[in-house]
Structures are given as structure tokens and as C-alpha cells.
Amino acid sequence: MNHVLEVKNVCKFFQLGKTKMFxxxxxxxxxxxxxxxxYEGETLGIIGESGCGKSTLGRCIVNLYNTTSGQIFYNEPKGEINLTQASERVRQYHRRNIQIIFQDPFASLNPRINIFETIAEPLIVNGxxxxxxxxxxxxxxxxxGLRKEHLRRFPHSFSGGQRQRIGIARALVVxxxxxxxxxxxxALDVSVQxxxxxxxxxxxxxxxxxYIFISHDMSVINHICDRIAVMYAGKIVEIGEKKDVLKYPKHPYTEALIGAIPKLTNRKNKIKRKSLAGEPPDLTSNMGGCYLFDRCSYKSSECKEMLNELLNTEISNHKSSCIKRNEVELTGL
Ligand SMILES: Nc1ncnc2c1ncn2[C@@H]1O[C@H](COP(=O)(O)OP(=O)(O)OP(=O)(O)O)[C@@H](O)[C@H]1O
Ligand SMILES: [Mg+2]
Structure with missing residues (x-):
């Protein structure tokens, strides 16, 4: 299958100020x-706990943030375009092809302009x-799923679900x-979701x-996605087909995320789920080795040195950065 986008070694670091000491x-x-x-036509879910970098990654891809390093390639029939190195004019042109829908439908709509103007704005910007x-x-x-007469109304006169429909229309109109x-x-209640x-x-x-579908809710991801990428502390720790990741999680963090959903851990699914204790790491510190080290029940001395690189596993395209979990499981320790 053809890929439409490639994200390569992307980093986004925020400068928070200076240390007092040095x-x-x-x-x-x-x-x-x-x-x-x-890949073309797929829905890739990106999941991970709050603050792990999901939105920042999404914003880098739609060019709302400049990346600190790494490259993002947009693939179109004529060839690949390196969006991180292209001129502002080229980036502006391709911005049309990659759009984003935000979480809070109210905050992302301007209360002072009506729905027609809200949806028309990206078209005007694009000439x-x-x-x-x-x-x-x-x-x-x-x-x-809205009507033409809604176009004259303002955002405050819509429900949360309707406002999200307006947000979707605005993203898709170009x-x-x-x-x-x-x-x-x-932000929506379950039936509207x-x-x-x-x-x-x-x-x-x-x-x-x-689609890239960013969520912290594994049941939503399970419902809509074809593949899943699991993010932890700014890194992808596991990526693969949905069924492989959910049934045979290769990373202790994925295992803990799945363990938190009762529906996905029924009797048929025989893997014993382990939950995670502790807090995510401080993203401003210079950590070496596996970022999950302090919270992981599979850890060994090797993990302290190990880099979080994705490793190929026996299931095709199912990659995980953990070297220990499967070894432990296979030897029954
Ligand atoms: N503009 C910014 N300046 C400084 N730090 C930022 C900025 N934007 C995000 N961060 C930090 O980057 C980290 C990742 O944030 P991000 O919003 O990408 O997480 P997230 O996975 O989307 O979380 P959530 O599930 O809560 O939406 C967090 O520690 C956050 O505080
Ligand atoms: Mg977010």
C-alpha cells in the first residue's frame, strides 16, 4: 500500500527558560x-496518557509548530515533498491537504462570525x-448533517455535537x-461521540x-482505527495493526493501557494484564535508557541502558521498543 505521509525522526522541544544555577x-x-x-485510506490511532506529546506531534504534522529536527514528507502522485524543508509558499499550498479537527469545538470557533464565514474562511485564505x-x-x-439555514447562525446557538460538526465542515471544506x-x-457525551x-x-x-485519530480513550481507538501507535513520554513505543496490538501487546505500557479497559480484557484474551504504578517521567530531564524503567515490572539492568528504538517482532509490521517483556513472557518468569 502507498504511504501518503512519512514522519522521520521528528523532535519537538520547547524552551522553558533557563536554569538558575548555570x-x-x-x-x-x-x-x-x-x-x-x-498509509493511504487508513485510520492510524495515536494513543497515550495526557502530556505524552500526541497533540504536539499532530501540530507538527499540520505545520502549526516548526519541528526542532527531523523531517515530514507528504507523498503525492507527482512525488514526495519534504514539508519541513519546503519554502513557505509550498508549505502553504500543501497545508490544504493536511487538516486538523480539535477537541474543543467551542474554543476552536470564533464566536463573532457566523457559520457561513467560519466554514468559508479556509477557502478564502486559499484563494x-x-x-x-x-x-x-x-x-x-x-x-x-446540518442544514443550510444553520449557516446564518452563530456558534453559541449550537449544541456541542453540532459545533463539532461545524469544526469538521471547516476542516474538510478545502x-x-x-x-x-x-x-x-x-469533549462529547457518549451518544454524541x-x-x-x-x-x-x-x-x-x-x-x-x-485519518490520524489522536485519543487517550482506547475504546474509541478500538472502534475507529486500523492501526495503532502507542506514545509514551514523547516517543512511539509500539505500532502495529489494531488486532495485533490489542491482542498481543509487545510493550508493558501498551499492556497497561489495555488492562485499564474491562471490555478488552475478557476471558478469551488470555494475556495477564499488568497495571502501571507511578508517574510519567519529567520530560525536561536528560534520561537514558527506557523511559518506562521506574514504572515497569519487567525491567532488568539491560533496560537502563536500552534506547527506545522500535524493534521488528515476529508479527509483520508490529513493532515495539521493549526488549524484555516478550522474553520474560516466553520463559515464563
Ligand atoms: N507551547 C508549549 N510550550 C511549552 N510546553 C508545551 C507546549 N505545548 C505542549 N507542551 C508540553 O509538551 C508536553 C506534551 O503536550 P501535548 O499537548 O502534546 O500532550 P498530549 O499527549 O496531547 O496530552 P493530552 O492528552 O492532555 O491532550 C506536555 O508536557 C506539555 O506541557
Ligand atoms: Mg492533546
Whole structure:
């Protein structure tokens, strides 16, 4: 299958100021050497606990943040474009192809402009003609399940679910290829979540979108995704087909995430789940070895030195950065 995007060794470090003692810069490593390919038409879920860098990674991909290092390639039929090195004009052009839907539908809509203007704004920025703007806005509002008369209203007069539909319309109106949904349903109640997920799936089938679906909720990820990438402390610690990752988690952190969902740990699923104690690491410190070391029940002295590089495992394309867990499980220790 063709990939539409490649993220290669991407880092995003935030400068937090200087230390009092020696005046050195304090760097927060929000995304730390992340690499993956995104395949055409798939939904890749990115999961991990709060603060692990999911949104920062999404923002780097849509060019809301400049990366500290690494490269992001957008693949189109004519060839690959290195978005991290392209000129601002080229980046602006391709920004259309990669759009983002945010978590909070209210905060992401300007309360002072009506829904027509809200949805039309990205088209105006991208230089569309007036007739095309009118036509596209009229089409998309119905595609997301709202009506044309809603276009004259302002954001405050909509429910949370409707506001998220407006957010979706705004992201999709320019005709992107890749859509990043950053906790797009997390602020909604469960029944509205299901409606929005079904809408996103329907739009994907119709328009052949490729999705990156960021969430901290494994049940939502389980419902919508084809592949799953698990992030921990700014790194991807495991990536693979959904069924492989959920059934045969290779990393202790993934195992703990799955263990937290009762529905996914029924009797058929025989792996004994282990939960994690402790707190995520401080992303401003210079850690060596495995970032999960202090919290992991499989740890050994080797892990202290081990780098978090993804290793190939016996299931094709299922990669994990843990060297110990499977060894321990296989030898029954
Ligand atoms: N603009 C910024 N300046 C400084 N630090 C930041 C900035 N944006 C994010 N961070 C830090 O980077 C880390 C990753 O944040 P990010 O928002 O990407 O996490 P997340 O995985 O999306 O979390 P959540 O699930 O809560 O949305 C956090 O420690 C956060 O405090
Ligand atoms: Mg986030």
C-alpha cells in the first residue's frame, strides 16, 4: 500500500527558560525522535496518557509548530515533498491537504462570525473564487448533517455535537487528503461521540480520507482505527495493526493501557494484564535508557541502558521498543 505521509525522526522541544544555577536552557522534549508511515485510506490511532506529546506531534504534522529536527514528507502522485524543508509558499499550498479537527469545538470557533464565514474562511485564505466558496460551503454543511439555514447562525446557538460538526465542515471544506482528529470526540457525551465517529467514518468512505485519530480513550481507538501507535513520554513505543496490538501487546505500557479497559480484557484474551504504578517521567530531564524503567515490572539492568528504538517482532509490521517483556513472557518468569 502507498504511504501518503512519512514522519522521520521528528523532535519537538520547547524552551522553558533557563536554569538558575548555570543559565542553561531548559528543554521540554514533547516529541522525541518519532518515525512512522501513514498509509493511504487508513485510520492510524495515536494513543497515550495526557502530556505524552500526541497533540504536539499532530501540530507538527499540520505545520502549526516548526519541528526542532527531523523531517515530514507528504507523498503525492507527482512525488514526495519534504514539508519541513519546503519554502513557505509550498508549505502553504500543501497545508490544504493536511487538516486538523480539535477537541474543543467551542474554543476552536470564533464566536463573532457566523457559520457561513467560519466554514468559508479556509477557502478564502486559499484563494477560492466566490461562486466556488458558496457551492462548497452549501455542500459540506449538508454532508456533516446540518442544514443550510444553520449557516446564518452563530456558534453559541449550537449544541456541542453540532459545533463539532461545524469544526469538521471547516476542516474538510478545502478537500484535504489527510485529516488529524485531535481528541475530536473527547469533549462529547457518549451518544454524541458515537454519532460523530459514524459521521467521520462515512465521510472517510465517501472522500477516501486518511485519518490520524489522536485519543487517550482506547475504546474509541478500538472502534475507529486500523492501526495503532502507542506514545509514551514523547516517543512511539509500539505500532502495529489494531488486532495485533490489542491482542498481543509487545510493550508493558501498551499492556497497561489495555488492562485499564474491562471490555478488552475478557476471558478469551488470555494475556495477564499488568497495571502501571507511578508517574510519567519529567520530560525536561536528560534520561537514558527506557523511559518506562521506574514504572515497569519487567525491567532488568539491560533496560537502563536500552534506547527506545522500535524493534521488528515476529508479527509483520508490529513493532515495539521493549526488549524484555516478550522474553520474560516466553520463559515464563
Ligand atoms: N507551547 C508549549 N510550550 C511549552 N510546553 C508545551 C507546549 N505545548 C505542549 N507542551 C508540553 O509538551 C508536553 C506534551 O503536550 P501535548 O499537548 O502534546 O500532550 P498530549 O499527549 O496531547 O496530552 P493530552 O492528552 O492532555 O491532550 C506536555 O508536557 C506539555 O506541557
Ligand atoms: Mg492533546
Amino acid at each position: 543559565g542553561e536552557q531548559i528543554l521540554l522534549k514533547a516529541v522525541n525522535d518519532v518515525s512512522f508511515k501513514l 477560492f473564487r466566490k461562486e466556488e466558496i458558496n457551492q462548497r460551503v452549501a455542500e459540506i454543511i449538508e454532508e456533516v 478537500g484535504p487528503k489527510i485529516v488529524i482528529c485531535d481528541e475530536a470526540v473527547s 458515537a454519532q460523530i465517529i459514524n459521521l467521520l467514518k462515512k465521510l472517510q468512505e465517501k472522500n477516501k480520507f486518511t
